Amino acid sequence: MDDGEKRRGDYIPLPVTEVPVSLPKATRRSRFFRLFVAFFSLLAFHYFIALPIAQHRAQFLASDPTAAHPHGKKHLWGKEAEKLFLSVPNEESAIAASRLFATKPHLAGSEGDLKTAKDWLAVLQNELGIEAGSEEPIFPAGSDDSRSATLSIPKTHKPKAWIDVYYPxxxxxxxxxxxxxxxxxxxxxxxxxxxxxxxxxxxxxxxxxxxxxxxxxxxxxxxxxxxxxxxxxxxxxxxxxxxxxxxxxxxxxxxxxxxxxxxxxxxxxxxxxxxxxxxxxxxxxxxxxxxxxxxxxxxxxxxxxxxxxxxxxxxxxxxxxxxxxxxxxxxxxxxxxxxxxxxxxxxxxxxxxxxxxxxxxxxxxxxxxxxxxxxxxxxxxTPIWNTMGVIPGYITDEVVVVGNHRDAWVMGAVDPSSGTASLHETIRGLGALLKQGWKPLRTIVIASWDAEEYGLIGSTEWVEDFPDFVRDHVVTYLNLDSSVSGARFGAAGSPSLAHFIRQAALDVPHPTKEGLTVWDAREDVGPFATGEVATDGLAFSTAIVDNAPDTSLGVSPMGSGSDFTPFLQWIGVASAEGGFVGTVGDAVYHYHSVFDSERWQELYADPGFSRHVAVAKYLGLKILRLSSGVVLPLNTTNYAYEIGSYLDGVEKLALTAEVDVDFTPLRKSINALQAASHSLDFEKAAAEKELRRIIHRLVRRKRTIKKKIHRVVCKIKKALGRPCHGGEDEEVRRHGYGHGRWFGGENKCHAVKHDEAAEEGKQLRSRHYRQSGANWAGHVHPHGSFNPTILSVLALDETADDAAYAEALGVPKLPKWPLAKLRKVAKRIRAVNQKLVSFERGFISEEGIPDREWYKHLVVAPGKWLGYGATPLPALSEAIELEKDEKLAKHEVGRLVNLIDALAERLRVHD
The missing domain is CATH 3.50.30.30 (Glucose Oxidase; domain 1)
Structure with a gap:
């Protein structure tokens, strides 16, 4: 072996069977240090990067309605809110309220009337959680305080109540x-x-x-x-x-x-x-x-x-x-x-x-x-006192007004205190919801009108005081006059609300008969239905006819005679009312008499007050659904076809009166309005479908984030020698995430597919479908509602920036992806709702009806010689029937054509 070979052999590795020599001490410390750094880097990543990002994303993506309420409660909406509400009104409380308001005289303008105004103010303060100040909030109409109380409603974020004083x-x-x-x-x-x-x-x-x-x-x-x-x-x-x-x-x-x-x-x-x-x-x-x-x-x-x-x-x-x-x-x-x-x-x-x-x-x-x-x-x-209350919603500039008059000719156990007792129970239900963290999508105004008995004075003066506010913000008006004077249920309202009214009555159990609903009570008669009836008792038979439906949907049109009049007839606000009325076999109601007393009410009209409670629940469901629905449940298509029916009747009048009028232009305008309304129906479905699609994607993204977080946590746990159980599915099970959280539990909004919408459109073109009672109200199930947290974006206008959207959702910053989509769909839904509200407004003519120009609604108004009853196409009908004036009738046809054509253009959805 030469020297080179010896040098190479010196470097031959030792056999593996040999015991290795120990590593230097510094090398062992280096390895431990690397493991330590890796572990704490992973932990730091989780706590300082991954978790904050995930929490931020989840905060926005989830908008979890069960997040803690400021008072430690959970948010309620949809069916859960309705269930809680319906559990509150009860007979004992309704009787107590009736005895409070109906056992002493309270003629408008009297000391007794002022006392009831203050009593009602106390009801609002107690039930809605409004703090009573050191001074009574009683403001003379026209004062800065009075005007601010109403005009500041769109900027109000907590319940409030006050009294306005007018001087008729x-x-x-x-x-x-x-x-x-x-x-x-x-x-x-x-x-x-x-x-x-x-x-x-x-x-x-x-x-x-x-x-x-x-x-x-x-x-x-x-x-x-x-x-x-x-x-x-x-x-x-x-x-x-x-x-x-x-x-x-x-x-x-x-x-x-x-x-x-x-x-x-x-x-x-x-x-x-x-x-x-x-x-x-x-x-x-x-x-x-x-x-x-x-x-x-x-x-x-x-x-x-x-x-x-x-x-x-x-x-x-x-x-x-x-x-x-x-x-x-x-x-x-x-x-x-x-x-x-x-x-x-x-x-x-x-x-x-x-x-x-x-x-x-x-x-x-x-x-x-x-x-x-x-x-x-x-x-x-004489001074009179309107007592007003406000429950602010997420969308504070869209307002649902609910009203009942409080004054009576003497004690008024039926008129109006039966309605007051029912509304009292409705407010108790809304108060219970507020205490559990509920908040409506839209603002609710509750009005106790005064001096209705003298001529709808309290409500009319308020609307005349704030016409721009009502025009710009009030989306619907729900009236409650007398709620119970007999056994039969009756309802009236704008044709756009007919399906909605019917559905609410179908969802409340019959007050006295198991297995039936309030809607079924339309056929009820009283317990004394035996004996002969005078053949010339026209008023009695007329009352029966008036209480019967004027359309096969079962909801009568509205003329006048109660506090809906200034809203519907002067501004054009879709309105509704309903309650139990006397009919064949009921005890005779002593209208506006001293015998309209608490004893008569408890003995004959509603022993046990089950009907009072049924009306409270029926009214409450209407309030909840109008104030919380994404798309307002206004059925413009039914209304458009109803106008066609009104014209059919006017044509018969013209034949009888021998007045020669060409109705062809008006018929064409009505057909165009029907077509425009169909297009709006499709837009309602498409806008809601788009919102649902965005929410579906948000839910999926949230689940993806939660999976990633879960993987990081599992790695940390394994590094620490701890087992990792469950996963995203377990998290969903525990916290209930998913579509139910977005759509109100099991009650989902039914976003109709395009082919389904097309089929419904075909059905709508037939009168059979229009009158069948199908729920064509924005394709929304009556209980359905989206998570109100995310829908607060609907309250933002087009000028809102990213920060405003983040604030509306309660998060510090928005992820980029959904922002544009949310803005677009929010704008789209707001536009749909504006078109729906504008429908009734579209029948208002500033010229008004001849000889009574205060009445401006040219499609329905109280008849000139009826007062109470509704006259369809009033100016045209009266030109023919009363005046028998062909020239005037042609002029009225022209006015209707102009109004309806303009409305159809506003209603039409442009690509």
Whole structure:
């Protein structure tokens, strides 16, 4: 072996069987250090990078509605909110509320009325969690405080309540006289004008003199003349008498209540030269429940007390409602006033059935006898009090208004306190939701109107005070007048709300019959349905017809007679109302009498108050669904087809009246409106589908992030020698993430696929589908609602920046991907809702209806000689039926064409 080979051999590795020599100490420390650094780097990555990023992404992506509420509660929405709400209203509480508001007189403008305004303020404060300040929030209308209270609603973020004071002209009775005077000038009979009571009804006995029998807003006067019986005092009744040669000049007219608004009976007589009017309650209009059929009179039985008297306003309601001296503007205390053009110039008083029978018999017996009528009233500017409450929503500039009037002619256990008791229970339910962290998508305003009985004064003055606010922000108005006076359920509303109204009634159990719903109560009759009915009881039969549906959907159109009037007829706000009314076999309701008492209500109208509670639940469901639905449940397509039906009726009128009018342009305009509404239906479905698609992607991304976090955590646990259990599926199971969290549990919004929407569109083109009651309300299940946290983006306008979107969602920063998509779909849904709201607005003409220009709705309004009842296409109908004027009718066709064409263009969805 040479030296080179020896040098190479010196470097041959040792055999593996040899024991290796130990590594240097420094090398062992280096290896341990590397493991230590790797472990803590992984831990640091998890806590300082991966976890914060994941938390930020998850915070946005999840928008978890079960995140802690500021009061430690969980957010509620959708079916969960409805379930909790429906568990709250109960009979005992409703009875207590009724006894609070209906056992003492509270005529508008009285001290008793002011007390009820404050009592209602306390209800709102207690139930909605509003802190009562050191000073009562009572603000004169027109003051900075009053105007700020309403105008700041879009900027309000916690519940609030206050009282607005308006100053209309009203009157109260001083003295009244009704006598029969023979031809020698001697008084042969003098009527006892007050209601006769006894202790059987304790409140009636105590308060029967508190509000004397009189007509609100009646004229003062002392007149004497011959008596003329005018049946119901309708225009056709007067026309028939004139045709027979009857001269009304200087006469006193006597007419029975019913068929039309009482003020129009006086207006008709006044226009014919009559000197005064008496109005009485006729037993023929009471159906089978009469003394003649063996029923005892109240307070001993269900029949009419013969001494009962119906008070009421005699304002000319179909001319304009509200304060007579401030038409079109608010009744501030020191405002400039007119003389009042919607009130009578001749005196009138109401009388009982007993007095009417005596009067009519004496006039027949006494040749040449005349009637002497005296009505003295104190007419003056009188304060009234609207009590207002606000529950702010995520979208504070879209407002649902709910209203019930509070004033009564005496105690008003039915009118209006049955509605007040039902609304009390509804508010308790909303308060319970608030305490559990619920917040509506849209703001809710709750109004307790005053002076409705004098002519819808409180509501009208508020709308006239804030017309721009109502026009810009109020999406719907829900009215509740009397909620229970009998066994039968009835509902009225704008045709766009018909399906929605029906569905809400279908979702509330029948108050007295298991297995049925409130909707089924439309066929109910009272317990006294035996006995003969007078063949000429037109008012009674008319009441039955009025309570029956005017369309096969079962929801009647709205004319006037309650506080929806200024919203619907002056601004064009889609409106609705409903409750239980008297019908065949119910105890006779003593309307506007001292016998409209708590005893009568608890004994006859609603023993146990189950119907009051049913109305509270029905109203509450409407409030929840209108205030929380992504797309407003306004069915413009049904409305568009309903207008076509209205035109069918007008064409028949024209044939009967022999008025030659070409309706072809109007028919074409209505067809175009129907087509535009169909396009909006598809846009509703597509916009909601897009929102659902975005949410689906967000949910998937959240799950991906959670999986990655889980993998990191598992690696750390394994490095520490701890087992790693579960996974993303386990996390979903534990925390409930997934589509249910986005769509309100099991109640998902039904975003219709394009082929399904096309099929529904075909069905909508047939009247059968339109009237079938199918739920075509933005394709949304009635319970369905999206997670309100993410839907708060709908409250942002087009100028909102990234920070505003992040703030709306409660996160510090938004991931880039969903921002543009959310902005686009939010804008799209807001645009859809604006079009839906604009539909009813589109029928408002600033010119108004001829001779009563305050009424601006050209598709539906109270009939000129009806007052209460709705007249479709009123200006056109009356040009034909009343005026028989072809030129005027053609002008009205042109006005309708212009309005409908403009509306169709606004409604149309452009690509």
């Amino acid at each position: 002209v009203m009157n109260t009775p001083l003295d009244r006289t009704l006598e029969v005077v023979n031809k020698d000038g001697e008084v042969v009979w003098s009527a006892e004008l007050e209601e006769v009571v006894d202790e059987t009804d304790p409140e009636a006995a105590e308060y029967y003199l508190s509000v004397p029998t009189f007509h609100g807003l009646s004229a003062a006067g002392d007149v004497q003349g011959k008596l003329i019986y005018a049946n119901y005092g309708r225009k056709e009744d007067y026309d028939a008498l004139v045709a027979k040669g009857v001269n009304f000049t200087g006469a006193v007219v006597i007419a029975r209540y019913g068929a039309i608004f009482r003020g129009l009976k006086i207006q008709g007589a006044q226009e014919l030269g009559a000197a005064g009017v008496l109005i009485y309650s006729d037993l023929r209009d009471d159906g089978p429940v009469t003394v003649e059929n063996g029923y005892l009179p109240y307070p001993y039985g269900p029949a009419r007390n013969l001494n009962s008297v119906q008070r009421g306003s005699v304002q000319f309601l179909s001319k304009y409602p509200g304060d007579p001296t401030t038409p079109g503007y608010a009744a501030y205390e020191n405002i400039t006033r007119t003389k009042g053009e919607n009130i009578p110039k001749i005196p009138s008083i109401p009388i009982s059935a007993a007095n009417a029978a005596t009067l009519l018999s004496l006039i027949e017996l006494e040749d040449g006898a005349e009637v002497h009528l005296v009505n003295n009233v104190d007419t003056k500017i």
